[in-house]
Amino acid sequence: MLAIDGSTLDFKRLDRLALQNTVIHRIDARVKVVTTIVFIICVVSFDRYTIAAMLPFLSFPIVLSVLGNLPPGYLLRKLLLVIPFALAIGLFNPLFDRQVVLRFGELNVWGGWVSCASILLRAILTASTAIILVAVTGFPAICAALQKLGMPQVFAIQLQFLYRYIFVLTDEAVRVARSRQLRSFGRRGLGLHQFGSLIGHLLLRTWERAERIHMAMLSRGFQGEFQATWGKGRLGRDDLFFISGWSALFVFFRFYNLPQFLGNLMTWRIP
Amino acid sequence: MSHHIVEARHLHHIYPDGTTALKDVSFRVHHGESVAIIGANGAGKSTLLLHLNGYLGATSGEVVVGDLTVSKKNLVDVRRTVGMVFQDPDDQLFMPTVFDDVAFGPMNMGLPKSEVERRVKDALDRVGAQNLTDRPPYHLSGGEKKRVAIASVLSMLPEILILDEPTSGLDPCARRQLMAMLRAFHHTRIITSHDLDMVMELCERTIVLHEGQVMADGPTLEIFRDESLLDRCCLEKPFAMQNCPNCSPKTIDNPAQKPLIVPHPDKPHHHSHNR
Amino acid sequence: MHMADALISPTVGGVLWTVSAGTIAYCSNRVKQEINDRKIPLMGVFGAFVFAAQMINFAIPATGSSGHLGGGLLLAILLGPHAAFLSIASVLMVQALFFADGGLLALGCNIINLGFFPAFIAYPWIYKRLVGRPLKPSRIFFAAVVSAVIGLQLGALGVVLQTVASGVAALPFSSFLMLMQPIHLAIGIIEGIVTAFVVLFVYRARPEILDAALRSQPIGQLPQRTIVVTFLVASFTLAGGLSWLASESPDGLEWSIAKLTGAEELPPPSSTEHVRASALQDKTAIMRDYAFPPDNENENLSAGQTAPLSTSVAGVVGGMVTLMMCAMIGLLLRKCRK
Numbered sequence: 001m002l003a004i005d006g007s008t009l010d011f012k013r014l015d016r017l018a019l020q021n022t023v024i025h026r027i028d029a030r031v032k033v034v035t036t037i038v039f040i041i042c043v044v045s046f047d048r049y050t051i052a053a054m055l056p057f058l059s060f061p062i063v064l065s066v067l068g069n070l071p072p073g074y075l076l077r078k079l080l081l082v083i084p085f086a087l088a089i090g091l092f093n094p095l096f097d098r099q100v101v102l103r104f105g106e107l108n109v110w111g112g113w114v115s116c117a118s119i120l121l122r123a124i125l126t127a128s129t130a131i132i133l134v135a136v137t138g139f140p141a142i143c144a145a146l147q148k149l150g151m152p153q154v155f156a157i158q159l160q161f162l163y164r165y166i167f168v169l170t171d172e173a174v175r176v177a178r179s180r181q182l183r184s185f186g187r188r189g190l191g192l193h194q195f196g197s198l199i200g201h202l203l204l205r206t207w208e209r210a211e212r213i214h215m216a217m218l219s220r221g222f223q224g225e226f227q228a229t230w231g232k233g234r235l236g237r238d239d240l241f242f243i244s245g246w247s248a249l250f251v252f253f254r255f256y257n258l259p260q261f262l263g264n265l266m267t268w269r270i271p
Numbered sequence: 272m273s274h275h276i277v278e279a280r281h282l283h284h285i286y287p288d289g290t291t292a293l294k295d296v297s298f299r300v301h302h303g304e305s306v307a308i309i310g311a312n313g314a315g316k317s318t319l320l321l322h323l324n325g326y327l328g329a330t331s332g333e334v335v336v337g338d339l340t341v342s343k344k345n346l347v348d349v350r351r352t353v354g355m356v357f358q359d360p361d362d363q364l365f366m367p368t369v370f371d372d373v374a375f376g377p378m379n380m381g382l383p384k385s386e387v388e389r390r391v392k393d394a395l396d397r398v399g400a401q402n403l404t405d406r407p408p409y410h411l412s413g414g415e416k417k418r419v420a421i422a423s424v425l426s427m428l429p430e431i432l433i434l435d436e437p438t439s440g441l442d443p444c445a446r447r448q449l450m451a452m453l454r455a456f457h458h459t460r461i462i463t464s465h466d467l468d469m470v471m472e473l474c475e476r477t478i479v480l481h482e483g484q485v486m487a488d489g490p491t492l493e494i495f496r497d498e499s500l501l502d503r504c505c506l507e508k509p510f511a512m513q514n515c516p517n518c519s520p521k522t523i524d525n526p527a528q529k530p531l532i533v534p535h536p537d538k539p540h541h542h543s544h545n546r
Numbered sequence: 547m548h549m550a551d552a553l554i555s556p557t558v559g560g561v562l563w564t565v566s567a568g569t570i571a572y573c574s575n576r577v578k579q580e581i582n583d584r585k586i587p588l589m590g591v592f593g594a595f596v597f598a599a600q601m602i603n604f605a606i607p608a609t610g611s612s613g614h615l616g617g618g619l620l621l622a623i624l625l626g627p628h629a630a631f632l633s634i635a636s637v638l639m640v641q642a643l644f645f646a647d648g649g650l651l652a653l654g655c656n657i658i659n660l661g662f663f664p665a666f667i668a669y670p671w672i673y674k675r676l677v678g679r680p681l682k683p684s685r686i687f688f689a690a691v692v693s694a695v696i697g698l699q700l701g702a703l704g705v706v707l708q709t710v711a712s713g714v715a716a717l718p719f720s721s722f723l724m725l726m727q728p729i730h731l732a733i734g735i736i737e738g739i740v741t742a743f744v745v746l747f748v749y750r751a752r753p754e755i756l757d758a759a760l761r762s763q764p765i766g767q768l769p770q771r772t773i774v775v776t777f778l779v780a781s782f783t784l785a786g787g788l789s790w791l792a793s794e795s796p797d798g799l800e801w802s803i804a805k806l807t808g809a810e811e812l813p814p815p816s817s818t819e820h821v822r823a824s825a826l827q828d829k830t831a832i833m834r835d836y837a838f839p840p841d842n843e844n845e846n847l848s849a850g851q852t853a854p855l856s857t858s859v860a861g862v863v864g865g866m867v868t869l870m871m872c873a874m875i876g877l878l879l880r881k882c883r884k
């Protein structure tokens with residue numbers, strides 16, 4: 001199996017998770033989007049040396065993924081793919097920031113290491129909530145939510161189209177890549193020139209497909225304007241509870257160092 | 272009810288790059304008829320279909336749908352009357368859920384919410400896809416996609432249905448289901464296909480296109496019996512008519528057609544049974 | 547490269563979010579005014595195409611590695627700047643959600659870095675001018691490479707500026723710049739060559755597509771210069787305003803929330819401004835509790851009345867307890883579900 005087969009399967013799996021019906025899936029998409037944004041802003045607004053105070057924020061992805069019935073192994077694997085990118089920049093920190101900020105007896109810890117660990121934690125928190133948001137909401141619902149929150153309709157619609165045809169076009173790309181792989185021995189046939197015409201073919205087919213879609217739209221009475229679909233417009237009690245509860249908790253976590261408090265409680269005997 | 276008529280009058284179509292796609296095509300389809308348009312690849316079938324709902328304009332000649340001569344002014348009415356089901360359901364199902372897709376046409380017609388919902392439900396019922404309402408189209412099987420694509424057209428309550436290759440890409444079981452469904456419709460139907468067995472079962476009349484021209488227009492069985500015509504147009508008899516001891520005439524479930532199959536002792540059994 | 551949430555501050559993220567949302571609104575409006583409603587499915591489907599194309603790798607000559615298409619410039623050449631910008635923005639949005647590539651807050655940065663620069667700078671100012679009319683293969687090739695390089699250099703510069711302005715990473719501006727620009731020069735050349743091959747393929751197969759894209763001028767279009775100037779003015783105003791807010795307090799957000807909750811009005815332990823600020827920081831749990839550079843060790847001792855060692859130990863222990871609690875909540879909920 002090619003790597004590309006794997007990545008499209010992975011994509012479809014995430015999308016299928018959103019088709020479940022759990023407490024979390026039933027929450028209004030707007031509420032989930034806004035809560036996630038509040039979460040991310042609270043997390044990234046911490047000082048660069050913060051670690052402990054950020055830890056309570058882990059409760060949000062954990063609670064959502066458990067109640068949303070998401071497979072933990074799958075989420076962790078996805079996280080592992082993303083984290084190296086943030087860490088690549090974070091690992092420069094110990095080189096440039098050698099101010100001692102922590103002391104454990106003889107052990108002096110440089111600021112760079114602390115901020116690097118902080119970046120790692122930020123990456124885990126922000127990346128996991130983004131993935132979880134899709135897995136408990138579904139992309140089309142997120143689009144609809146953003147449109148209700150003021151995203152322009154043209155943009156929302158083309159996001160919808162993009163999403164719909166990712167499934168069709170990646171399948172097409174997989175077939176093309178497979179047939180190329182089977183006929184290119186070693187690295188021959190994978191060069192830029194062949195790539196150009198392979199992608200070019202894919203592009204022309206895409207163009208023709210777009211024309212057929214346009215035809216299908218016209219033949220069903222499309223006149224340049226998308227009619228608004230009706231969805232549930234009102235927020236329920238659960239929705240309000242979700243957004244206000246979590247946001248209050250985030251603000252509390254952000255301004256009150258819970259781990260420090262717990263630690264002080266447990267180590268008060270130590271001089 | 273004579274207004275449910277589709278008529279092509281001396282249609283010519285020349286593409287911008289100079290290729291002639293249609294040459295003097297004329298025919299008339301009456302209310303309730305089921306007509307097949309067959310022909311080799313590139314014979315002009317798709318181009319012809321696109322004229323029937325006004326997507327392409329004729330270079331010369333005209334198309335009449337009901338009482339209307341298709342023109343820029345009445346496109347909306349024409350497209351409401353002529354429901355077009357495209358070959359690849361992926362081109363036709365572009366909305367986030369099956370409901371949205373089936374509702375797309377009625378919503379563009381400006382119908383009120385309750386009416387749209389009723390129509391969506393009816394259309395999905397007719398194709399046996401009630402259980403798919405909230406599913407996204409990309410997670411459907413090929414047969415399901417096809418049925419939803421047909422529902423997305425039925426919801427506009429068209430009087431004429433045009434189907435481009437309805438059975439292509441379906442497994443034998445889904446193909447059977449689809450054929451049974453199409454047979455139950457009472458719309459005027461125009462079907463293009465390479466699946467000549469399906470044509471034989473569903474269409475009493477066939478128009479043969481070759482290089483943009485109408486080569487024959489008549490009862491389906493007569494056309495399929497004319498071997499020299501089929502040869503000239505790169506076509507072949509349906510398997511059910513090739514008089515093979517293994518596959519005919521038992522496989523034909525339409526008893527009316529049985530006596531018409533004439534054995535051809537001189538014709539060798541050249542086709543394989545791996546379908 | 548994609549900016550990540552882990553590396554940006556809310557101020558930088560917020561400014562670029564606002565700017566890119568504004569540009570999206572502007573472009574949506576423009577595209578809507580175009581007479582040709584064919585473009586709506588075309589944009590979306592081309593976004594999906596870029597997505598699919600990115601999954602197919604090619605071998606980079608003379609190296610052992612392989613790369614994939616970025617696609618920003620290609621979309622601009624095929625769709626024109628406005629539609630291309632929207633298309634790129636939506637590709638980035640899907641990437642942010644499905645692969646956590648970048649992140650939701652960093653999305654604004656990424657849309658500007660990878661969407662604005664190719665669509666509104668590289669394409670109209672470089673590609674269009676170099677390619678001229680009528681179209682010729684050699685000029686297409688040259689124009690594509692030059693504009694891809696410039697677009698990516700600007701994007702890389704954007705990444706550096708945003709990272710340094712955020713101040714989460716410690717990499718100094720000059721070193722980061724020296725790291726990013728040469729890498730992106732190489733990436734830009736390859737992106738340019740690949741884009742050129744694809745465009746040339748389209749040019750040979752369906753020249754009318756490229757012709758239509760070059761000719762398409764939406765009615766009543768603002769000149770490109772106006773867009774760029776508006777963009778710059780908006781960015782600087784926002785950035786200036788927000789950084790002023792940020793300098794007033796440890797952080798703009800903190801400041802506004804502190805105001806909302808009235809935290810600042812809480813009785814300070816001492817009347818001096820200095821200690822008052824540090825009290826706010828204690829409350830907001832920044833590393834002040836952990837950090838004890840020699841010069842403010844005394845202050846820390848007097849304010850917190852905890853010995854340095856116990857503070858750090860308490861932090862570590864408390865962190866562990868918190869982690870355990872989070873895990874427990876997860877396990878309990880899982881049990882309850884079953």
